[in-house]
Amino acid sequence: MRVVSLVPSLTEAVALTRPEVLVGATDWCTHPAGLDVARVGGTKYPDLDRVLALRPDLVLLNEEENRRVDADALRAAGVPVRVTFPRTVPEALTQLGELIAALGGSDEPDWLRAARRAWAGQPVSATPRSAVVPVWRRPWVVLGRDTFAGDVLRRLGVGNQWADHEDRYPRPSPDELRVRAPELVVLPDEPYRFTAEDGPEAFPGVPAALVSGRHLTWYGPSLAEAPALLATQLAHAG
Known part of the structure; x- marks a missing residue:
């Protein structure tokens, strides 16, 4: 083959x-x-x-x-x-x-x-932290409904605020993002390489977690280490 x-x-x-x-x-x-x-x-x-x-x-x-x-x-x-x-x-x-x-x-x-x-050892939290998960900026693009990455985060205690949107990848304005007042902003390093400065700049006062985009979005061998790695990165939000 x-x-x-x-x-x-x-x-x-x-x-x-x-x-x-x-x-x-x-x-x-x-x-x-x-x-x-x-x-x-x-x-x-x-x-x-x-x-x-x-x-x-x-x-x-x-x-x-x-x-x-x-x-x-x-x-x-x-x-x-x-x-x-x-x-x-x-x-x-x-x-x-x-x-x-x-x-x-x-x-x-x-x-x-x-x-x-x-x-198998990742029970879904009944009270997840509400989060916005950008995957691009200029323009802003965030995780919406029915995404693999959204399910990964849900199983780690993070709820996507935009999961009920009609689009899988909404393009909200900066004002639309801020008005929802998320408890956390999750910033993956791919496909857009977010930095620690992007969180405070766009979401002042909101804790930001820099996470591995590969472990958040890839479905392959990286799945084996994703729960532990992402949980550690999410815990370091600040």
Whole structure:
């Protein structure tokens, strides 16, 4: 089997589980360190000619990270695609298990078993801290409804104030953000690299937590260490 991954989370999962089948990945696939496979451009605008030149038996995509037009083009070229779109931690764990099985893995890898154990011990808080979770600024973009990162935070005792919005990624004005008076602002370091100064500047008087964007949004081997790492980072909000 020859696999090309257009999803950084899944690139890491395949590389740590069935490295011999992974022949291509995007420029944004940074884990594991030292990954040595052909690069096929970005997640949003991959070079499909490069993808097809690798003669893949399967291309991995995500409904949110990748474009439907690219998935359709690959299918039209006769290439099977596998599209994932987990909105919760349990969905991510299930889809990862199904992927490993589809790649011919006879047993679940250690990292997936560790991830299941790590999240099994995370009861959902009945009284979460209300938070706003920006993922971009200029313009501001925040987590809205039905997002994987929102479910990760919910399981760590942080409630997304914008989870009831009709959009998955609302674009509120600075005034709209402030008027909700969140108890916490969660600032991931990707896709936009927020800094400690961004919190006080945009949300004066509100504690800010700088967190790992990879552990907040990636669904792969990083899930095993995400609960402990994110909980520590959230606890250091100030």
